Amino acid sequence: MNRLNKFLGYLEEYSGALITPGTNLYYLTGISPQATEERLFLLVINKGGESTLIAPKLYENEVDWESTIFWSDEEDPYKLLKKVLTLLNLTSGRILVEDTMRASFLINIEKLLRNYELVPLSNVTREMRMRKDEEEIKLMKKAAQIADEVFYEMISRGLDGKSEKQVALEIEFLIREKGDGISFAPIVAAGENAANPHHTPSERKIRRGDIVVLDFGAKYRGYCSDITRTVAIGEINEKLREVYEVVREAQERAFQTVREGIRAREVDSVAREYISAKGYGEYFIHRTGHGLGLDVHEEPYIGSKNERVLERGMTFTIEPGIYISQLGGVRIEDDVVVEGKKGRRLTNAERELIKL
Ligand SMILES: CSCC[C@H](N)C(=O)N1CCC[C@H]1C(=O)O
Numbered sequence: 001m002n003r004l005n006k007f008l009g010y011l012e013e014y015s016g017a018l019i020t021p022g023t024n025l026y027y028l029t030g031i032s033p034q035a036t037e038e039r040l041f042l043l044v045i046n047k048g049g050e051s052t053l054i055a056p057k058l059y060e061n062e063v064d065w066e067s068t069i070f071w072s073d074e075e076d077p078y079k080l081l082k083k084v085l086t087l088l089n090l091t092s093g094r095i096l097v098e099d100t101m102r103a104s105f106l107i108n109i110e111k112l113l114r115n116y117e118l119v120p121l122s123n124v125t126r127e128m129r130m131r132k133d134e135e136e137i138k139l140m141k142k143a144a145q146i147a148d149e150v151f152y153e154m155i156s157r158g159l160d161g162k163s164e165k166q167v168a169l170e171i172e173f174l175i176r177e178k179g180d181g182i183s184f185a186p187i188v189a190a191g192e193n194a195a196n197p198h199h200t201p202s203e204r205k206i207r208r209g210d211i212v213v214l215d216f217g218a219k220y221r222g223y224c225s226d227i228t229r230t231v232a233i234g235e236i237n238e239k240l241r242e243v244y245e246v247v248r249e250a251q252e253r254a255f256q257t258v259r260e261g262i263r264a265r266e267v268d269s270v271a272r273e274y275i276s277a278k279g280y281g282e283y284f285i286h287r288t289g290h291g292l293g294l295d296v297h298e299e300p301y302i303g304s305k306n307e308r309v310l311e312r313g314m315t316f317t318i319e320p321g322i323y324i325s326q327l328g329g330v331r332i333e334d335d336v337v338v339e340g341k342k343g344r345r346l347t348n349a350e351r352e353l354i355k356l
Helices: 003-009 023-029 077-087 103-112 122-130 134-157 164-178 191-195 238-257 264-277
Strands: 016-019 042-046 051-056 068-071 093-097 116-120 187-190 211-216 218-220 227-232 289-291 298-302 315-318 321-324 328-331 334-339 342-345
Touching (some): 003 023, 003 122, 016 023, 042 077, 051 077, 068 077, 077 103, 116 122, 122 298, 134 211, 134 218, 134 227, 134 334, 164 187, 164 211, 187 191, 191 211, 191 321, 191 328, 211 328, 227 328, 238 264, 238 315, 238 328, 264 298, 264 315
Parallel strands (some): 016 093, 051 068
Antiparallel strands (some): 016 042, 042 051, 187 211, 289 298, 321 328, 334 342
16 A cells, blocks of 8 residues: 555544645655745645645646646745635645644645644654654665765774864765765764764864764665764773763663563663663763654654654664763764564664774
């Protein structure tokens, strides 16, 4: 059964859906147009499966959908939408709306949907997308392999003397060469900057004695990888060496607990309890991981409150970290898939501390 038909199966309590471009539209239809932020590009679908795509004329040669109305810059797309809603018998009820739809579109659309209750589309797609099939896992494995390769290429080139920004650019270039794009802007955080989990790469030069956090991911046919490795430039301070081993062991223990039937929060608590027992609990300031797929952050989140029971085919990261202001930080992250009684790592780059 194709994904759109499967989606229709979930629409019992809804009249239909309004879907703008993004990972849900791609997942359901394969349509993934670029640069649609400004002009309305909208798939309207009713629970019977009838649909019309309203798309800017700029995409005429690119988009191939059974029923499409192209609109030119001189036209008002909302007048077209009004007609389409009537044609598809979408006049009242509950309608699913893409969560990431721009407010400027939503404000205009709401005026046409006064009798509707708008419901986030993710209420349905979250459930569909959380369990990956074999084909999706193959694509994620490929995205993960690219991340591993880029890591090894970067450490063989060396980091000493380069700025964080330069390293981030090199990572991005390598990813774009090998895959389809980056999952997110690479994080390169050296020395004291490694204490900021989402550090923006700066002009700071990497030098001997630094610890360096490298966090990046590749996209392959839409699917993301996300890897973090922390390396040492020469000899690093003893405390950071200790912190590194605590994080490495916490990551390993959390990974070893992954299996079908366990709750997401239980994986989080294994990493968290270990780090706390070693005296660093207050420095582990984020969840242990997040689901990964077409989006770099999606369900299942591996956090202390998530009661979600893990199932075969779910994919997520395991990435505990310890961050100490003024000193630095360590994070080690792998992408993992649940395979029955155990998990399998999709990223496999060395986890022992690498000294460059
Ligand atoms: C999408 S930007 C952050 C990417 C990074 N790999 C990441 O997911 N995290 C870094 C700190 C924890 C974790 C997060 O939950 O943001």
